[in-house]
Amino acid sequence: MFPIDPPRAPRQPTAVALYAADPDPGTVRGMLAAAAGVAVARGWTVADGGAVSDDCLLTQAPQTRPGWNRLRELAELRRITIVLVPALGHIGFTWAVWLAEQRFLHCRGVSVVSVEPMLDAIMTGENR
Known part of the structure; x- marks a missing residue:
């Protein structure tokens, strides 16, 4: 006799936050x-209130950006599971800053995904 697997809960949609920083709106x-x-x-x-941006250069510390702080709040409240950024530099311009922010998100169950390589795949048809 084969064991019966318990029924699985329906898969919940992945809730993401979109984030970008640039002085040009x-x-x-x-x-x-x-x-x-x-x-x-x-x-x-995309989570409610999950399209977040900051009007600044990427060299500005992330925790001094109101938009990034909003994103951190969404992570704290467990409203998102992924942060989608144009490139990883939008999170932190230096390795130490990026790593600290990535750890903050990871400890709250949030992954970071960069759009850049996915757009390359989509544009070249590799995603089909």
């Missing part, structure tokens, strides 16, 4: 739109 809109497109293509859901 048009550039930020484009980056967030690209990230939203990747999220939709993956079947992920």
